[in-house]
Amino acid sequence: MTYLRAVGRAFALAAFSVRSWFDVLVQLIAFVLLCGGLVFFLGPAIEWARGRSAVARKLAARWCGVEVEAPYRPEPPEPVRERDGWYRDGNQLYKRAFWVRWQHRLTWALEDPAANREFGWQLVNPLVTLLLPVAVLLGGPRVLRGYGRWTRWWLGPHPSSERRRNWLHRHLEALGHQFGILALSVVQLVFSVVQLVVVAGATPLTPRVVLWSRSITDTLRREAENWTGVRIPRPYQPPPGLPLPRADGLYQVGRQLYEEMIWPLQNARTRWILGDRATWRDMAGGALSSLVSLACSLPALVLFGWGMTGLWMLWVWRPFVSPRVRWSPLPEVSTHLGALTQTPLILLALVIAVAPAPWLARQQARFARVWFGPTESAQLAQRVERLKQTRSDVTVTQAAELRRIERDLHDGVQSRLVAMGMKLGAVEALVDTDPEAAKRLTAELRAATSETLTELRALIRGIHPPVLSERGLLDAVRALALDSPLKAQVTGSLPGRVEEPVEACTYFAVSELLGNAAKHGAKRVTIEVGFADGLLTVVVTDDGPGGANTALGSGLRGIERRLGGFDGRLTLTSPLGGPTKATLEIPCQLDQEPSSPRTSTSSETV
Numbered sequence: 001m002t003y004l005r006a007v008g009r010a011f012a013l014a015a016f017s018v019r020s021w022f023d024v025l026v027q028l029i030a031f032v033l034l035c036g037g038l039v040f041f042l043g044p045a046i047e048w049a050r051g052r053s054a055v056a057r058k059l060a061a062r063w064c065g066v067e068v069e070a071p072y073r074p075e076p077p078e079p080v081r082e083r084d085g086w087y088r089d090g091n092q093l094y095k096r097a098f099w100v101r102w103q104h105r106l107t108w109a110l111e112d113p114a115a116n117r118e119f120g121w122q123l124v125n126p127l128v129t130l131l132l133p134v135a136v137l138l139g140g141p142r143v144l145r146g147y148g149r150w151t152r153w154w155l156g157p158h159p160s161s162e163r164r165r166n167w168l169h170r171h172l173e174a175l176g177h178q179f180g181i182l183a184l185s186v187v188q189l190v191f192s193v194v195q196l197v198v199v200a201g202a203t204p205l206t207p208r209v210v211l212w213s214r215s216i217t218d219t220l221r222r223e224a225e226n227w228t229g230v231r232i233p234r235p236y237q238p239p240p241g242l243p244l245p246r247a248d249g250l251y252q253v254g255r256q257l258y259e260e261m262i263w264p265l266q267n268a269r270t271r272w273i274l275g276d277r278a279t280w281r282d283m284a285g286g287a288l289s290s291l292v293s294l295a296c297s298l299p300a301l302v303l304f305g306w307g308m309t310g311l312w313m314l315w316v317w318r319p320f321v322s323p324r325v326r327w328s329p330l331p332e333v334s335t336h337l338g339a340l341t342q343t344p345l346i347l348l349a350l351v352i353a354v355a356p357a358p359w360l361a362r363q364q365a366r367f368a369r370v371w372f373g374p375t376e377s378a379q380l381a382q383r384v385e386r387l388k389q390t391r392s393d394v395t396v397t398q399a400a401e402l403r404r405i406e407r408d409l410h411d412g413v414q415s416r417l418v419a420m421g422m423k424l425g426a427v428e429a430l431v432d433t434d435p436e437a438a439k440r441l442t443a444e445l446r447a448a449t450s451e452t453l454t455e456l457r458a459l460i461r462g463i464h465p466p467v468l469s470e471r472g473l474l475d476a477v478r479a480l481a482l483d484s485p486l487k488a489q490v491t492g493s494l495p496g497r498v499e500e501p502v503e504a505c506t507y508f509a510v511s512e513l514l515g516n517a518a519k520h521g522a523k524r525v526t527i528e529v530g531f532a533d534g535l536l537t538v539v540v541t542d543d544g545p546g547g548a549n550t551a552l553g554s555g556l557r558g559i560e561r562r563l564g565g566f567d568g569r570l571t572l573t574s575p576l577g578g579p580t581k582a583t584l585e586i587p588c589q590l591d592q593e594p595s596s597p598r599t600s601t602s603s604e605t606v
Helices: 003-018 020-035 042-063 097-111 113-129 132-139 141-155 167-201 203-228 262-275 277-320 336-354 357-372 376-430 435-463 466-471 473-483 500-519 554-564
Strands: 087-089 092-094 251-253 256-258 487-492 524-532 535-542 569-573 580-587 601-604
Touching (some): 003 042, 003 113, 020 042, 042 097, 042 141, 087 097, 092 097, 097 113, 113 277, 132 277, 167 277, 167 336, 203 277, 203 357, 277 336, 277 357, 466 473, 473 487, 473 524
Parallel strands (some): 487 524
Antiparallel strands (some): 087 092, 251 256, 524 535, 535 580, 569 580
């Protein structure tokens, strides 16, 4: 590659990269519309911007000599019509495949880790490529190859492990999370004002508008947890049930009688919305969270913008447009030496802007949790309601387990024992007249006894595996991994023995998850076991095709019922294309025993 051709390509790449800011603007507008309930624009905007990234990968291969593969997950499959003619997506049924296809493609575009890297590249790359012509003038064609590697790092396949990302990537991503929480807080503020206006002037519309606005708050809660790890539970009271008619068929609200259900239902929903403290806390949180997020993000935004603009002024504007520049509060510069002198100060400003970004993003999320999360009274009310719901599940589950044990005993062990008793009677009749036949029957009885004992042991293991009593949960999970056909790895530590009922619940839940992973084509699975702050956590991650849904799988629903009896929960993350990550969280206590393992352990089967 000649020197002049490399310089020309550098200018072309710089001109092409500026168009990425238009893609960023389109995606931000689509995201704001999504927060406002217009959900049809974000997915197409992300896929449209991927066309520009595809061109950038081709240019990196053609002009820079660096091949860049597409990093995206496989596209979701086409929806399948069920026997009754409907298309199912979770708990929703659709008459046409369009809605299911659109939701799957939106989830596919948003949950792909490559989407976040691509957005960061669209935001940062124009600022970098504006310096590319200067770098090529000084370094020649080799600089273009370095730019190709830069493009591959952003737009190529990338390891998903958090440990492999460098410091700059993590902090730039956290800076984006700061601005994302700020944007969501501002949208929440706008809808809080709308709610106040509706409550004051159009009370009949209050339930519809408030429920619509809660979807915005739910988005803020979900993204805050995804970005910072700070979980913000929903604080709302359960909705009211349908009104019941009187003996004469009329519906009573106070002293007023209604012939139709719609008006009592409307009154009940309005009282439910206005009587819920979380409604008013959401409105107050919209204003306060916006102010706190602005205070946390504004200094970083100013410093980052000042630093990037300063680099552009020193190394792009000054060499090619104006020989003398002054970037306040720095003195005027007219030489390369002066620019080199000021560059460390500007780089220091950039470092100061991004260094506290992860901590500030977490503080923004924690403040949002104060207003958008449940209070202690709301948590108590939710816990009571959850206990009411799980009580019936536990009762049904226990009854089903008892019926299973009874059926296994009746159809298995009991039948074998009856047959053995009949054979013993035959042996007594033949022992004097036909000793050889009696010996054969005795041998058959011995084999039947062994089979019955094996079946009885399997039944006992289904009730409570002996390995739990003998070795504890961690070793029992390791034994499950060794018996699994998958390549399994178990890591973690427990400072003591878990309560026996919780051990059994967790053991069977992990066993079910391993069975599901093997059934759906996974090759490798990792199991992480840990305990902190009174919460037992087990994370099972497999490399299967993804697409798991608790609403579709009876096994996953059974796990939820098991955990519900202990006030635990199952969190499932399974995007199409994988990986599938199931997190079991169960509040419990540990029995501190000197013999319990206290160091991290690891096991792997190959």
